[in-house]
Amino acid sequence: MRTTDALRSRAVPAAVWAATRTALLLFVLGVWAFPGPDVTSDVSVIYQDWHHVLRTGTFPQHDVTWQYPPGAAFAVLSPDLLPFLDYPTAFFVLACAADLAVLVMLGCAARRPGGSAAGVWVWVAGVPLLGPTVYARYDVMVAAVAVAALLLAGRHPRVAGALAGFGAMLKVWPALLLVGVRRRGAWVAAVLAAAAVAALFTVTMPGAFAFLRFQRDRGVEVESLAALVLHVARHAGWEGRVLLHYGSVEFLGPYVDLLGTLSLALTGVAFGWLLMWRVAASRFPAHAVADAAFVAVLLFTVTSRVLSPQYLVWLIALAAVCRCRRAGRMRVPAALVLAASAVTVLEFPVWFGHVVASDPLGVTLLFVRNGLLVAATLTAARALWRDTVRKAGPAAAAPERAGEAPAAP
Numbered sequence: 001m002r003t004t005d006a007l008r009s010r011a012v013p014a015a016v017w018a019a020t021r022t023a024l025l026l027f028v029l030g031v032w033a034f035p036g037p038d039v040t041s042d043v044s045v046i047y048q049d050w051h052h053v054l055r056t057g058t059f060p061q062h063d064v065t066w067q068y069p070p071g072a073a074f075a076v077l078s079p080d081l082l083p084f085l086d087y088p089t090a091f092f093v094l095a096c097a098a099d100l101a102v103l104v105m106l107g108c109a110a111r112r113p114g115g116s117a118a119g120v121w122v123w124v125a126g127v128p129l130l131g132p133t134v135y136a137r138y139d140v141m142v143a144a145v146a147v148a149a150l151l152l153a154g155r156h157p158r159v160a161g162a163l164a165g166f167g168a169m170l171k172v173w174p175a176l177l178l179v180g181v182r183r184r185g186a187w188v189a190a191v192l193a194a195a196a197v198a199a200l201f202t203v204t205m206p207g208a209f210a211f212l213r214f215q216r217d218r219g220v221e222v223e224s225l226a227a228l229v230l231h232v233a234r235h236a237g238w239e240g241r242v243l244l245h246y247g248s249v250e251f252l253g254p255y256v257d258l259l260g261t262l263s264l265a266l267t268g269v270a271f272g273w274l275l276m277w278r279v280a281a282s283r284f285p286a287h288a289v290a291d292a293a294f295v296a297v298l299l300f301t302v303t304s305r306v307l308s309p310q311y312l313v314w315l316i317a318l319a320a321v322c323r324c325r326r327a328g329r330m331r332v333p334a335a336l337v338l339a340a341s342a343v344t345v346l347e348f349p350v351w352f353g354h355v356v357a358s359d360p361l362g363v364t365l366l367f368v369r370n371g372l373l374v375a376a377t378l379t380a381a382r383a384l385w386r387d388t389v390r391k392a393g394p395a396a397a398a399p400e401r402a403g404e405a406p407a408a409p
Helices: 002-028 041-054 072-081 087-110 118-129 131-136 139-152 157-171 173-180 184-204 211-216 227-234 256-280 288-303 311-323 331-350 352-357 360-388 394-401
Strands: 241-245 248-252
Touching: 002 087, 002 118, 002 131, 041 072, 041 087, 072 087, 072 139, 072 157, 087 118, 087 131, 087 139, 087 311, 118 131, 118 311, 118 331, 131 139, 131 331, 139 157, 139 173, 139 288, 139 311, 157 173, 157 184, 173 184, 173 256, 173 288, 227 256, 227 360, 248 256, 256 288, 256 360, 288 311, 288 360, 311 331, 331 352, 331 360, 352 360
Parallel strands: none
Antiparallel strands: 241 248
């Protein structure tokens, strides 16, 4: 009976994953039409153009839409692994493969002592909530690296650190995975891995760090938290515009630079809080590494000048890792992220025209989505602080003494 239940617990999420991912593939391959603008043009046009440039031995250093660390070249060039497919199809297949890799890793983690299948379901259910955008960006590939790093942090900290460093060279945010790691070896491995990737591309390909200049000049993207001020201001006569700028749809006009500066300042405050937490924390249970990473990326996401839909892939992945441990404290924040993901697909791509127009529907969607993310951030930060800074009472400490705390993956 126990064997049957175990097989069922694996088969059901696997079947749901297969059904939902088949649907995602049918959408990105154009077999089915998804409401709203075509989300696959980033792959078929932008990524493919970058691919052509990268194959010449240089980065697209004169293209302002190239705003990624040099390791992103691995993702953009990855379709060469499947030369029998055209570029977009190969990219979508590899994105699906990365999605599957995350599922397998989470499934293995759930079967360890103290593990939980809730993390598997967060990933299985969360990814399709974002619609085909997930497979039309390379963020799911970065998420796979991040999940591997977190799941290895307890038993193989140096490997986890190296993966985090490599991930940071793919898309920066995986550097935050180490905020809750105490072992110095993990930090050293991360620095060495990132430095190795940076040195490789600096020596072999011109323009490896041109992206820094383009990132600096970005404005306020229409889906960000700061953009809500400008959406409301448009109804009060604010004389600004919405244009495709530096690779995303941004506000341009009076006070935009000020809001961008305030967003950066808010990010600084958020990281100041992280530093304060790290100094104040006195307990580091096994689940704290993933919980701290989740909080750090939430803080980075909600305070950013850009809050693209694919950023939710990061949050879903980290929420899934947190929920893989029964002792974790991120149940409510993970649920809020899933709710925000369901709203995100409505604001992009389904009703993105309403967002760009700042009409009542578009503004309402943004207020709800960003409100859910702010709520997730605040509740997650509070849970992390209470779990690691305040002294645990006898009742809270008993499970760990009894051996019920999850083993480090």
